[in-house]
Amino acid sequence: xxxxxxxxxxxxxxxxxxxxxxxxxxxxxxxxxxxxxxxxxxxxxxxxxxxxxxxxxxxxxxxxxxxxxxxxxxxxxxxxxxxxxxxxxxxxxxxxxxxxxxxxxxxxxxxxxxxxxxxxxxxxxxxxxxxxxxxxxxxxxxxxxxxxxxxxxxxxxxxxxxxxxxxxxxxxxxxxxxxxxxxxxxxxxxxxxxxxxxxxxxxxxxxxxxxxx
Amino acid sequence: xxxxxxxxxxxxxxxxxxxxxxxxxxxxxxxxxxxxxxxxxxxxxxxxxxxxxxxxxxxxxxxxxxxxxxxxxxxxxxxxxxxxxxxxxxxxxxxxxxxxxxxxxxxxxxxxxxxxxxxxxxxxxxxxxxxxxxxxxxxxxxxxxxxxxxxxxxxxxxxxxxxxxxxxxxxxxxxxxxxxxxxxxxxxxxxxxxxxxxxxxxxxxxxxxxxxx
Ligand SMILES: [Ca+2]
Ligand SMILES: [Ca+2]
Ligand SMILES: [Ca+2]
Ligand SMILES: [Ca+2]
Numbered sequence: 001x002x003x004x005x006x007x008x009x010x011x012x013x014x015x016x017x018x019x020x021x022x023x024x025x026x027x028x029x030x031x032x033x034x035x036x037x038x039x040x041x042x043x044x045x046x047x048x049x050x051x052x053x054x055x056x057x058x059x060x061x062x063x064x065x066x067x068x069x070x071x072x073x074x075x076x077x078x079x080x081x082x083x084x085x086x087x088x089x090x091x092x093x094x095x096x097x098x099x100x101x102x103x104x105x106x107x108x109x110x111x112x113x114x115x116x117x118x119x120x121x122x123x124x125x126x127x128x129x130x131x132x133x134x135x136x137x138x139x140x141x142x143x144x145x146x147x148x149x150x151x152x153x154x155x156x157x158x159x160x161x162x163x164x165x166x167x168x169x170x171x172x173x174x175x176x177x178x179x180x181x182x183x184x185x186x187x188x189x190x191x192x193x194x195x196x197x198x199x200x201x202x203x204x205x206x207x208x209x210x211x212x213x
Numbered sequence: 214x215x216x217x218x219x220x221x222x223x224x225x226x227x228x229x230x231x232x233x234x235x236x237x238x239x240x241x242x243x244x245x246x247x248x249x250x251x252x253x254x255x256x257x258x259x260x261x262x263x264x265x266x267x268x269x270x271x272x273x274x275x276x277x278x279x280x281x282x283x284x285x286x287x288x289x290x291x292x293x294x295x296x297x298x299x300x301x302x303x304x305x306x307x308x309x310x311x312x313x314x315x316x317x318x319x320x321x322x323x324x325x326x327x328x329x330x331x332x333x334x335x336x337x338x339x340x341x342x343x344x345x346x347x348x349x350x351x352x353x354x355x356x357x358x359x360x361x362x363x364x365x366x367x368x369x370x371x372x373x374x375x376x377x378x379x380x381x382x383x384x385x386x387x388x389x390x391x392x393x394x395x396x397x398x399x400x401x402x403x404x405x406x407x408x409x410x411x412x413x414x415x416x417x418x419x420x421x422x423x424x425x426x
Contacts, residue, residue: 058361059321070310074324077316084309096297097283103290108272110324111287148271 009036010066012053014043017208018122020173021075021110025063027169028079030201032088076106079166093161101152102167105160108148109170113141120177126206127213134183142178142185149175149189158195172196222249223279225266227256230421231335233386234288234323238276240382241292243414245301289319292379306374314365315380318373321361322383326354333390339419340426347396355391355398362388362402371408385409 011029013022017040029036041047041062048060056071057064064073065081072078083091093099115138123129134142149171152160159168175193178185185193196202224242226235230253242249254260254275261273269284270277277286278294285291296304306312328351336342347355362384365373372381388406391398398406409415 054360058317058364059325059357061321061325072310072313072317074317074320076320077313080316081309081313084312096294097285099297100285100290100294103293104271104285104287107287107289107320107323108274110320112272112274144272147267151271 006068008066008068009034010039011036012039012041012057012062012064012066014062015040015211016043016123016126016213017205017210018126019062020122020170021061022063023173023202023205024075024166024170025065025078025082026205027199027201028082028091028166030204031091031166032082032086034082034086034088076103076110079106083166090163091166093163093165095161098161102161102165105148105152105167106170109174113145113174115141116145116174116177120181120183122173122177123213124181125173125176126210128180130181142183145174145178146186146189149192150186153188153192155188158192164199168196169199169202172202219281221279221281222247223252224249225252225254225270225275225277225279227275228253228424229256229336229339229426230418230423231339232275233335233383234274235276236386236415236418237288237379237383238278238291238295239418240412240414241295241304241379243417244304244379245295245299247295247299247301289316289323292319296379303376304379306376306378308374311374315374315378318361318365318380319383322387326358326387328354329358329387329390333394333396335386335390336426337394338386338389339423341393343394355396358387358391359399359402362405363399366401366405368401371405377412381409382412382415385415 009029011025013019013026041053047053048062054060056066057073059073061073063075063078064071065078072081079091092102115135119131119134119138159165160171172193175185175189179190179193222242224238226232226239254266260266261275267273269279270286272286274286276288276291277284278291285294292304305315328348332344332347332351372378373384385406388398388402392403392406
């Protein structure tokens with residue numbers, strides 16, 4: 001497919017493979033077993049602000065997916081599009097209420113919990129970085145995060161909504177910001193996060209060759 | 214419907230009617246001509262952190278929609294759910310690529326342009342408030358915003374994607390943060406924002422009785 005330009009898929013991600021949103025789009029394509037070209041942009045060198053990428057992304061953000069001539073940014077829009085347009089395992093729950101809940105989780109993880117996202121950036125996960133103790137704000141955000149996962153994840157289950165969905169990958173990423181920094185996280189949630197990390201599509205992201213910082 | 218608890222719709226919004234996300238969910242329900250009970254929460258008095266609302270919202274945020282026993286937060290998840298579950302005019306484009314683009318717009322407006330969102334909060338729109346001149350960061354964000362709208366909005370058209378979609382209401386809200394503060398906004402985008410504001414569903418939100426600040 002990659003040689004057939006009309007339908008070719010290209011995914012733009014950050015060259016450190018640290019964007020959790022780029023990871024979500026990458027996992028979606030892997031789950032569907034779609035061949036795609038992976039293109040890295042050096043965000044530190046502001047390659048995302050150059051004209052060629054601005055025209056594709058509109059918003060100068062990764063990830064951006066190209067499907068033939070169609071370019072699409074924002075990871076949750078990408079995962080919805082991939083699920084709608086391509087065959088393969090579902091990325092979202094079939095049930096309308098569970099699908100709505102998965103969308104709630106995705107939107108929430110992208111617009112809240114800012115203290116965790118800043119104080120435990122994903123270099124914790126992808127580079128093993130260590131940072132100063134969490135602020136009061138981050139500790140409060142962590143409590144909110146634990147409450148949400150404990151409410152949504154049925155006891156004894158591996159996934160939030162029965163079958164795996166892309167919201168599981170996104171949720172596990174947020175938990176790993178804390179788990180891999182050895183913060184206090186309830187054991188059931190640690191187990192959930194570790195289980196999600198075993199997934200082949202996630203492992204493929206983890207195993208990308210990352211530049212030395 | 215409001216008296217039939219199994220299917221009753223209740224929408225929790227902020228008591229100042231200033232949340233752009235509460236507005237988006239409200240407009241979705243109005244467009245579908247669904248009867249619903251509107252419940253206001255005083256966020257300044259932290260009513261959203263009380264146990265009863267935390268159990269419903271999970272994340273202590275407005276808007277939260279109750280549909281019978283099912284409670285759902287995050288405005289874009291709510292507008293998707295309302296569109297999927299109820300009859301009536303479509304809230305999203307039918308075409309997969311245009312629908313993807315509408316989702317990109319919604320996700321982007323909720324996760325970027327922070328300088329505009331902070332320096333021109335929606336009291337500009339709903340209370341006529343005036344603030345200090347825009348920072349360099351906000352001016353740069355405004356240029357990004359104008360580029361995106363000018364790229365997506367076809368010349369001579371009233372809506373981003375042919376027929377109206379909920380992304381038009383969300384985009385117009387972002388533009389009105391600048392338009393109603395008399396910032397320099399390209400004339401075509403001012404016209405677009407004003408046109409969107411005439412919509413009956415939007416007017417119903419504007420006409421809510423707001424408390425004195
Ligand atoms: Ca994104
Ligand atoms: Ca399993
Ligand atoms: Ca929201
Ligand atoms: Ca019209």
